[in-house]
Amino acid sequence: xxxxxxxxxxxxxxxxxxxxxxxxxxxxxxxxxxxxxxxxxxxxxxxxxxxxxxxxxxxxxxxxxxxxxxxxxxxxxxxxxxxxxxxxxxxxxxxxxxxxxxxxxxxxxxxxxxxxxxxxxxxxxxxxxxxxxxxxxxxxxxxxxxxxxxxxxxxxxxxxxxxxxxxxxxxxxxxxxxxxxxxxxxxxxxxxxxxxxxxxxxxxxxxxxxxxxxxxxxxxxxxxxxxxxxxxxxxxxxxxxxxxxxxxxxxxxxxxxxxxxxxxxxxxxxxxxxxxxxxxxxxxxxxxxxxxxxxxxxxxxxxxxxxxxxxxxxxxxxxxxxxxxxxxxxxxxxxxxxx
Amino acid sequence: xxxxxxxxxxxxxxxxxxxxxxxxxxxxxxxxxxxxxxxxxxxxxxxxxxxxxxxxxxxxxxxxxxxxxxxxxxxxxxxxxxxxxxxxxxxxxxxxxxxxxxxxxxxxxxxxxxxxxxxxxxxxxxxxxxxxxxxxxxxxxxxxxxxxxxxxxxxxxxxxxxxxxxxxxxxxxxxxxxxxxxxxxxxxxxxxxxxxxxxxxxxxxxxxxxxxxxxxxxxxxxxxxxxxxxxxxxxxxxxxxxxxxxxxxxxxxxxxxxxxxxxxxxxxxxxxxxxxxxxxxxxxxxxxxxxxxxxxxxxxxxxxxxxxxxxxxxxxxxxxxxxxxxxxxxxxxxxxxxx
Numbered sequence: 078x079x080x081x082x083x084x085x086x087x088x089x090x091x092x093x094x095x096x097x098x099x100x101x102x103x104x105x106x107x108x109x110x111x112x113x114x115x116x117x118x119x120x121x122x123x124x125x126x127x128x129x130x131x132x133x134x135x136x137x138x139x140x141x142x143x144x145x146x147x148x149x150x151x152x153x154x155x156x157x158x159x160x161x162x163x164x165x166x167x168x169x170x171x172x173x174x175x176x177x178x179x180x181x182x183x184x185x186x187x188x189x190x191x192x193x194x195x196x197x198x199x200x201x202x203x204x205x206x207x208x209x210x211x212x213x214x215x216x217x218x219x220x221x222x223x224x225x226x227x228x229x230x231x232x233x234x235x236x237x238x239x240x241x242x243x244x245x246x247x248x249x250x251x252x253x254x255x256x257x258x259x260x261x262x263x264x265x266x267x268x269x270x271x272x273x274x275x276x277x278x279x280x281x282x283x284x285x286x287x288x289x290x291x292x293x294x295x296x297x298x299x300x301x302x303x304x305x306x307x308x309x310x311x312x313x314x315x316x317x318x319x320x321x322x323x324x325x326x327x328x329x330x331x332x333x334x335x336x337x338x339x340x341x342x343x344x345x346x347x348x349x350x351x352x353x354x355x356x357x358x359x360x361x362x363x364x365x366x367x368x369x370x371x372x373x374x375x376x377x378x379x380x381x382x383x384x385x386x387x388x389x390x391x392x393x394x395x396x397x398x399x400x401x402x403x404x405x406x407x408x409x410x411x412x413x414x415x416x
Numbered sequence: 417x418x419x420x421x422x423x424x425x426x427x428x429x430x431x432x433x434x435x436x437x438x439x440x441x442x443x444x445x446x447x448x449x450x451x452x453x454x455x456x457x458x459x460x461x462x463x464x465x466x467x468x469x470x471x472x473x474x475x476x477x478x479x480x481x482x483x484x485x486x487x488x489x490x491x492x493x494x495x496x497x498x499x500x501x502x503x504x505x506x507x508x509x510x511x512x513x514x515x516x517x518x519x520x521x522x523x524x525x526x527x528x529x530x531x532x533x534x535x536x537x538x539x540x541x542x543x544x545x546x547x548x549x550x551x552x553x554x555x556x557x558x559x560x561x562x563x564x565x566x567x568x569x570x571x572x573x574x575x576x577x578x579x580x581x582x583x584x585x586x587x588x589x590x591x592x593x594x595x596x597x598x599x600x601x602x603x604x605x606x607x608x609x610x611x612x613x614x615x616x617x618x619x620x621x622x623x624x625x626x627x628x629x630x631x632x633x634x635x636x637x638x639x640x641x642x643x644x645x646x647x648x649x650x651x652x653x654x655x656x657x658x659x660x661x662x663x664x665x666x667x668x669x670x671x672x673x674x675x676x677x678x679x680x681x682x683x684x685x686x687x688x689x690x691x692x693x694x695x696x697x698x699x700x701x702x703x704x705x706x707x708x709x710x711x712x713x714x715x716x717x718x719x720x721x722x723x724x725x726x727x728x729x730x731x732x733x734x735x736x737x738x739x740x741x742x743x744x745x746x747x748x749x750x751x752x753x754x755x
Contacts, residue, residue, distance in 0.1 A: 136685045322684045337676025345661045345692035353684035
């Protein structure tokens with residue numbers, strides 16, 4: 078392989094992302110400078126937040142430039158090293174992007190460059206131990222501050238972040254109710270992930286279902302979706318409730334501004350708190366989360382699901398799966414085998 | 417005077433409150449039981465939150481019953497005492513309601529019964545030292561957590577709560593920008609209350625005006641109005657901003673649900689916090705607030721304005737003034753002179 082296959086951002090999206098937003102390209106393999114390594118991407122991570130990176134507006138990271146490879150988290154293998162801490166063959170995590178090869182360094186890019194610990198698979202590293210797992214961990218524990226016996230409601234509950242957030246709440250002795258779409262996801266949440274109850278948002282009024290499944294009201298709402306489901310949850314918040322604002326996937330592909338919840342005054346009457354966070358701020362504390370998560374995985378208390386697609390050509394279509402709800406668990410795609 | 421004049425809630429409002437929502441009545445003067453006092457109301461407090469008390473829905477206080485006197489804070493004078501701590505002639509604060517006389521006791525009703533301290537006028541007690549002043553104090557300092565040099569944006573800035581919140585922010589060495597309606601209110605804020613800048617929401621796009629007047633973005637937004645102005649403020653929040661959710665007067669008279677801000681995702685990208693509170697929760701700490709507020713009034717650092725109406729017959733119309741923006745400062749009405 079002498080070329081670097083890439084999917085470049087061709088035009089900014091309006092509405093749902095399609096293949097037409099990207100151009101396929103083949104370019105020379107880049108060369109690492111002193112202090113850098115060359116990484117061959119093996120697994121790519123797909124995350125709802127990538128949709129925001131495609132927009133031409135300021136956010137917590139600069140927009141992906143037109144003509145640049147699409148930004149994505151990845152696990153890869155070092156094929157050339159000019160950094161003393163990394164050797165050829167090391168399995169590493171970085172922001173590899175939608176391409177075969179990337180030049181990376183520990184203090185370069187939003188994710189830097191870190192070795193995947195011994196015994197951790199790329200799938201684990203990019204899901205339950207990666208950005209989505211850490212997001213669940215710090216969002217629930219730091220912002221949510223769960224106490225035993227409290228009711229925790231999670232939207233996007235079958236997703237990579239929501240499923241971990243809900244299970245951590247269960248581990249912390251909370252009563253956990255998940256909102257997801259369709260019987261397959263709901264069954265997994267109850268039977269595998271140990272949620273106390275589930276709400277299928279495709280089956281009837283969500284606010285009514287929250288009322289039924291959360292008789293003691295909602296102490297923590299971990300929100301991955303925003304929009305109407307956020308409004309439904311705010312109808313049932315308890316005194317001193319915490320709303321952890323993790324994401325708003327329901328609005329990411331909107332072409333017009335989506336109105337917010339009409340019942341924000343419930344935040345006042347219930348003395349509640351809504352708080353947003355970005356996981357990159359927590360990276361210095363990643364170690365404590367990974368230690369806990371590994372322990373819970375080992376004890377069987379924490380389950381995770383990976384939806385693994387294959388093939389470089391399928392990259393753009395795989396991003397779409399997040400927004401149509403096709404994925405069951407963390408969405409990944411493999412483009413190569415380790416050597 | 418042998419009768420107790422009253423304004424009773426006759427029917428629940430839809431849209432703006434009018435006289436038609438109330439019935440005038442004359443009833444016998446009630447008699448205090450052991451441990452109670454009879455209070456003759458002198459000054460009534462008018463507060464936006466009264467609009468919520470008229471609705472038939474659960475909130476932080478039960479709804480006012482149809483046929484009951486409208487609930488209102490008041491300062492009055494004890495005319496008969498069966499409580500050892502209160503003597504005839506004492507000037508007291510309580511929840512007197514829209515009537516001449518009320519039976520009150522220290523642990524009865526949302527405000528209980530407290531003596532107005534020596535040297536404090538009824539106007540001070542019901543404004544800068546009362547519910548609105550305490551709301552400003554705890555909302556800004558506890559939830560807002562202002563730091564020197566930060567930018568604090570206040571909506572409803574010429575109102576009883578907003579004007580005090582903004583001045584406390586100034587006293588805490590923040591840069592303070594107020595949003596109010598009309599040149600008279602804006603002039604008072606700049607010239608008397610010492611706000612660094614003001615935005616007249618009736619003059620041009622509020623979001624654009626926030627951008628101009630808050631070049632370092634908004635660290636604390638103290639929100640009294642909700643609706644479109646909340647959305648405009650969220651466009652310009654800084655990293656780790658605090659949105660103090662005090663009230664949402666823009667929606668109190670709406671007959672249809674008013675959509676919330678379409679840009680709640682800014683809470684996530686800016687790692688911001690929106691938090692609601694109800695001042696009744698803070699009453700055990702009222703003393704510390706009153707001590708600070710009295711000191712700032714004495715030193716001339718804190719100004720307050722009272723809009724004092726007169727006459728029992730004008731009570732229902734005076735409530736309307738809050739929602740049409742007619743009041744300049746704290747809305748009060750006097751129904752009697754102390755003896």
